[in-house]
Amino acid sequence: MSADTASPELRDRFKHGLEAPICLTWEVTYGCNLACAHCLSSSGKRDPRELSTDECKSLIDQLADMRVFYVNIGGGEPMVRRDFLELVDHAVARKVGVKFSTNGALITPEAARRIASTDYLDVQISIDGATPETNDPVRGRGSYAMARRGMDRLAEAGFGPFKISVVMTRHNIPELDALEAIAQEYGAQLRITRLRPSGRGASVWDELHPTAVQQRELYEWLIARPDVLTGDSFFHLSALGEPLPGLNLCGAGRVVCLVDPIGDVYACPFVLHDEFLAGNVRGPGGFAEVWRNSTLFAELREPQSAGACASCGLYDKCQGGCMAAKFFTGMPLDGPDPECVLGHGERELVKVAAGDRPPVPAGHSKRLRVG
Amino acid sequence: MSEPQAQLYAEPETETETENEVTPAGADPISEVIEDDLLVEEVSIDGMCGVY
Amino acid sequence: MSTSAEAATAFDAARRYRLHPQLALRTERFGALAYHYGNRRLTFLKSPQLTAIVESLSEHASVNAALDAHEVGAETRPALIRALARLHASEVIDVC
Numbered sequence: 001m002s003a004d005t006a007s008p009e010l011r012d013r014f015k016h017g018l019e020a021p022i023c024l025t026w027e028v029t030y031g032c033n034l035a036c037a038h039c040l041s042s043s044g045k046r047d048p049r050e051l052s053t054d055e056c057k058s059l060i061d062q063l064a065d066m067r068v069f070y071v072n073i074g075g076g077e078p079m080v081r082r083d084f085l086e087l088v089d090h091a092v093a094r095k096v097g098v099k100f101s102t103n104g105a106l107i108t109p110e111a112a113r114r115i116a117s118t119d120y121l122d123v124q125i126s127i128d129g130a131t132p133e134t135n136d137p138v139r140g141r142g143s144y145a146m147a148r149r150g151m152d153r154l155a156e157a158g159f160g161p162f163k164i165s166v167v168m169t170r171h172n173i174p175e176l177d178a179l180e181a182i183a184q185e186y187g188a189q190l191r192i193t194r195l196r197p198s199g200r201g202a203s204v205w206d207e208l209h210p211t212a213v214q215q216r217e218l219y220e221w222l223i224a225r226p227d228v229l230t231g232d233s234f235f236h237l238s239a240l241g242e243p244l245p246g247l248n249l250c251g252a253g254r255v256v257c258l259v260d261p262i263g264d265v266y267a268c269p270f271v272l273h274d275e276f277l278a279g280n281v282r283g284p285g286g287f288a289e290v291w292r293n294s295t296l297f298a299e300l301r302e303p304q305s306a307g308a309c310a311s312c313g314l315y316d317k318c319q320g321g322c323m324a325a326k327f328f329t330g331m332p333l334d335g336p337d338p339e340c341v342l343g344h345g346e347r348e349l350v351k352v353a354a355g356d357r358p359p360v361p362a363g364h365s366k367r368l369r370v371g
Numbered sequence: 372m373s374e375p376q377a378q379l380y381a382e383p384e385t386e387t388e389t390e391n392e393v394t395p396a397g398a399d400p401i402s403e404v405i406e407d408d409l410l411v412e413e414v415s416i417d418g419m420c421g422v423y
Numbered sequence: 424m425s426t427s428a429e430a431a432t433a434f435d436a437a438r439r440y441r442l443h444p445q446l447a448l449r450t451e452r453f454g455a456l457a458y459h460y461g462n463r464r465l466t467f468l469k470s471p472q473l474t475a476i477v478e479s480l481s482e483h484a485s486v487n488a489a490l491d492a493h494e495v496g497a498e499t500r501p502a503l504i505r506a507l508a509r510l511h512a513s514e515v516i517d518v519c
Binding site for chain 3: 410412
């Protein structure tokens, strides 16, 4: 089934908010066995204030009451939590579907069997290249092999179609066909997403983000393959021609949001920053109160100003691009995306003084180990 | 502005006569003529924005 | 699989239908969102009236009876029936 492009009327309705998020991302831990160079959540060390098992179950109950259809679970590495599968079972029993994202290293044969036997559970395994040579410099030595092993184990356990998720960089864009071939090998779905200057991504964005020429290649490649998933990551490229499938708008605080491991609620996973913090699920009224009544989300649900993009004939197609991409490169939110396909962003970016970019957070990153 | 891509079940629509009627002020909006593709729309959810 | 065979048969407003058992419906200000856990499609119902009709389908002997119960007039009936036919084709609703 190929994806549809949302009508302008529908996009308009989504912009003004919904009773509950459609896609809620929930990072259940900042702990991680890897230390990817571009980690959007600056993960590594667990936070001692993590939501307890009971608090997690209570959140799941709230989501069920709000009729959230499914929750996207990630982290850090979600399988690092000992209660991870217990939480998954709890969600599924309450009729909240689960899609979780993992680096695959902790998918033992037994875990694979357990995952395969659970209904309403989707799995996404991350790699950032079709080979260890491309992948490991970003995700760590041995990470490619571990991910492939996780995929093999899911396949052996009879899980069925899982997703392979790739963050597109200057180095792996030439491997798009090879990545598609790997997905086909497993009968898996390929999902590619945009590198954003979020979390540790801020340190590597300048050197890793695709070039303008590569963006165009990527757009043409995607248009020819409507079954490749993108997480609406590349809607800024829709200005290049016919719109890509999806909503083609920023859903932060309107259609999606993020709950972090300590219960903080942010507008989306790519803006883990005080500026985009809406509240905490531990507050009175829990998650529902934050989703429905927080000041931040009310602001995001107001009509947004096109600002400097108002005079551009293509604004309706790209909606000014990604809020996170602008924020973390120090650009104004009511102006062009740094990767604006017309080059307006590049022009503005050079005007931004180095000191105007938000400092790269240490977050929960582990200290670098020598050797 | 581009038109939405072809809907899966789209049928060519002919305008109904009532579309040209003026709806009296205060009329119940439910009784206005509703085109069917204004009633139902499918959206791609898999991997929506901001999602892992 | 029986559901696809069913979807292939024509929608018949004289029959009784129901919300598909794998369908979750959430009311919104402007209608409803419908998510099908089997085929993973998300459908947007863009009218509160259509939403109310869909939710009540199984309570009536036929689609026509449901439309009558919601006082659907002759002008709006064809569009609603076409919308329901689309929902049937998408497996949002199926025959009881």
